[in-house]
Amino acid sequence: MRTHLFxxxxxxxxxxxxxxxxQTLASATSSEQVCGQYGFIAGLPAWDRCVERERAVRASGxxxxxxxxxxxxxxxRNACASYGVQPNSPHYDKCISHETDVRRDEAxxxxxxxxxxxxxxxxxxx
Numbered sequence: 238m239r240t241h242l243f244x245x246x247x248x249x250x251x252x253x254x255x256x257x258x259x260q261t262l263a264s265a266t267s268s269e270q271v272c273g274q275y276g277f278i279a280g281l282p283a284w285d286r287c288v289e290r291e292r293a294v295r296a297s298g299x300x301x302x303x304x305x306x307x308x309x310x311x312x313x314r315n316a317c318a319s320y321g322v323q324p325n326s327p328h329y330d331k332c333i334s335h336e337t338d339v340r341r342d343e344a345x346x347x348x349x350x351x352x353x354x355x356x357x358x359x360x361x362x363x
Contacts, residue, residue, distance in 0.1 A: 268292045271335065275320065276328035287320040294319075295339075309344065313337040 272287035273279070294316050313336035318324070322332045 266292075268295065272320065274328075274335070275317075275322050275332050276326070277321070283321050287322075290316070290319045309337050309340045312340055 266288075268288045268291040269279070271291055272284055275287065277284040277287045310333070313333050316336050317329060317332040320332065322329050
């Protein structure tokens, strides 16, 4: 009887220790959360690559308000490929959807203007 009780308690404590805490989830960056949603496992090289590239894409803020829907989708595909998400997987579909939405939001938030041949934003002639 004591052995069964001890085993049950030990398994319960072990299960509780294996669960991520709310603090761990809350402290994860946006890039880390996104890469987790794309199926990457924290601590592996693919995870690190995804987080690094996802952060770089967010920091670049290169989406222009005049991007067409096709260009937004193409840019999202390129980003997902650079993160290492495998095409034709459920994670890939989720990545394309998320990255397209993020780019659409960025394009709507960006001020009107145009981009010159060097990638610089020009807001008015002068």
